[in-house]
Amino acid sequence: xxxxxxxxxxxxxxxxxxxxxxxxxxxxxxxxxxxxxxxxxxxxxxxxxxxxxxxxxxxxxxxxxxxxxxxxxxxxxxxxxxxxxxxxxxxxxxxxxxxxxxxxxxxxxxxxxxxxxxxxxxxxxxxxxxxxxxxxxxxxxxxxxxxxxxxxxxxxxxxxx
Numbered sequence: 367x368x369x370x371x372x373x374x375x376x377x378x379x380x381x382x383x384x385x386x387x388x389x390x391x392x393x394x395x396x397x398x399x400x401x402x403x404x405x406x407x408x409x410x411x412x413x414x415x416x417x418x419x420x421x422x423x424x425x426x427x428x429x430x431x432x433x434x435x436x437x438x439x440x441x442x443x444x445x446x447x448x449x450x451x452x453x454x455x456x457x458x459x460x461x462x463x464x465x466x467x468x469x470x471x472x473x474x475x476x477x478x479x480x481x482x483x484x485x486x487x488x489x490x491x492x493x494x495x496x497x498x499x500x501x502x503x504x505x506x507x508x509x510x511x512x513x514x515x516x517x518x519x520x521x522x523x524x525x526x527x
């Protein structure tokens with residue numbers, strides 16, 4: 367189970383990774399290709415939503431893509447602008463699943479914040495993906511973004527290990 371602080375750190379790390387990997391030469395942008403799909407866990411859309419990052423398997427010019435996984439398992443990759451896609455190449459796929467919901471605070475009658483309760487688990491243990499999928503070096507999931515093919519119907523199949 368990934369705790370809420372760990373998920374925040376993972377999402378932040380993913381976003382930092384996306385923005386800091388191999389920059390573009392001379393301010394030019396490397397061409398990106400629309401890239402979207404669905405993350406499935408044992409044949410069903412991954413529960414809870416989360417974050418997805420493509421980590422290049424080889425040195426590539428351009429920036430790595432990242433995105434948000436919606437609660438229905440769908441995702442759209444972004445590199446320079448929201449939803450623009452990914453550069454071409456082969457990538458290891460990092461997936462972070464949201465399994466907890468942070469409690470909401472409401473002010474009391476005096477306008478002070480009420481004490482916070484603990485986060486709520488929103489994804490049952492049997493629907494949680496293995497942690498290895500969030501490891502940038504060990505995730506067994508890879509994808510190829512093909513400049514000559516369709517990258518708009520990717521189906522990323524995760525399984526229990």
